[in-house]
Amino acid sequence: MDCLHEQDDLPPSQSDNLGRSDFSETESIDKPRHLAVGEVMKVLYEKECKRLGVCPVGAFLRAPGKASVELRNYSLGPKGAAALAVPLLLDSSVTSVDLEGNSIGAEGLRSIVGALLESNYITHVNLANNQIGHHGAQMVKHLLLGNFYIVHINVSENKFTDIDADIFAQVLKENKHLKEMILSKNDFGEHSGKVLGPEIASNDSLELLDLSWNQIRGKGAIAIANAVKENVGLKVLRLEFNGFGNDGGSAMGQALAGNRTLKELDLSNNRITDTAVRDMAAGLAANDGLEILKIGVSSFQLPSPLALVEAINRNETGALRLLDLKDVCVSQEFLNVVEEIQQSRQFKAIYGLKSKIRIIKPEFVGAVNPDGEETTAPRQVDDSQGESGEGDRNVGATVRDQTDKNAAAEQTNDQSRDGDESENRAVGTLAASLKNSEDENSPGGDSEDEVNQKEETEQNKLNEINDSEQDTGRESNVAKETTEKNPDGIGIENIGKASPSSERETTDSPVSEREVASRASEREVASRTSGKAVASHTSDREVASRASEREADSRASEREADSRASEREATSRTSEREVVSRASEREATSRTSEREAASRASEREAASRSSERDVVSRTSDREVA
Incomplete structure (x- = not known):
């Protein structure tokens, strides 16, 4: 082991005191006047390492007395952290401590926190990836609520869970001096977002918050977004790899419309959808403070990036200078708008591949397409020519040809409908009357017997109409036969006394025949239509009945699922309370x-000092003697 031994330069009495000293005793050691402060820190550190084994x-020994102590990934462990706490306690020149990746655990953190609580100079602390867990979270809270000189704390990757979110929420509530807090790469979930959200909203001193690489989603994501809407101090918010999804992204878009202080927002890898991008575009159109927006590696489609840059272009007072759409495919229209923005201000866009699909935008958002559906996003047209100018020129012609074909087909359909309109008018009227009568008589649904009775009544009416029309047809046929047999009126008595009405009836017989045939065909079509309508109503009722049964079953399953979820939540809360209670008991026992x-230790120290005084007294007595 390559160790320095500057303690040989000290007097024997002071060297022995250093060898027997513990953590509390080092405070009373006088610094040797012939050694620099850094050399004294080296001596103290070596003594503590020797005592703890x-x-x-070497990195600390080679550069003692520096303002920043950077010991990343040295595997210090609990004892190594305890040895380092002694020089940190006494060295007033240190302002930053970086102990990331040393696996000091809760036991080693206890020594470091004890030294940091006594320091008025250290402002930046990095304790990331040290496996401190729940007990470590409580110690961090004790540190941040007992030392307001610390403005930056990094406790990422320390296995914190939703239980620990309450601890950090209390820190945000009571500490109004902390500027930057990094809580990334932990196991914070939906509950953590709901707990941290209100405290973020009310904390105006915090400027940077990193919650990336967690599991905040659902209502937790919405709570974080609402906090952004109300907060007036936060400048940097990192939320990548959380799963905000559609709800969280939409809520964040609405928050951007009302926030004026946030400068950087990272929502990459959050499964942002097209609906959420629409809301975020609306927020960007009204936001004048955001400078950096990162929403890359998401699941929205090709028109969404175009909507974002168009909103940025419309906002003349906007401050956005970087749009990060990493691995997101964009169109040529997107690039055109980006160039237009760059002509008027400083702006940079990061994106993935360029697509060959061109976008045809509607005249306005919410336009109605030929199918009668509302258009909420630009349409896409495949540009087979890729990026060449020829393909760009052919797009307009292709669209115009397709439009002409659609117009011709629509005109043909109109003519066909005009031809069938007169034939179907009576049928439609009869079917409508049947439907209205059924709706009036059975508002809550008819039984099968009532439906059969109504069908029989309608059939009887149709039969009566058919009989009357057949009688009229026979009379007209008889008149026609008489006219054909006696074209000159021979053999017919009282020919001169024939009434005008009989003459009109004989003359109009061909017209009546056409009317009778037309009415018969109408009755036949109406009969078929009524049968189909009745069958359709019956099937509709059966479908409605089955749908109601399915809906009842679904509601029952939902109630059962809700009941089980509530039971699980109650069990979880009980277990959480038990864990907290046990933790408090352990903490009390530890204290x-x-x-x-x-x-x-104090008793031993007093005994040691008493024995030393006795030895000194005896020595002096011997010298006197």
């Missing part, structure tokens, strides 16, 4: 043991 870190250990 650990090897000193008691610490007090006992401290008391024993």
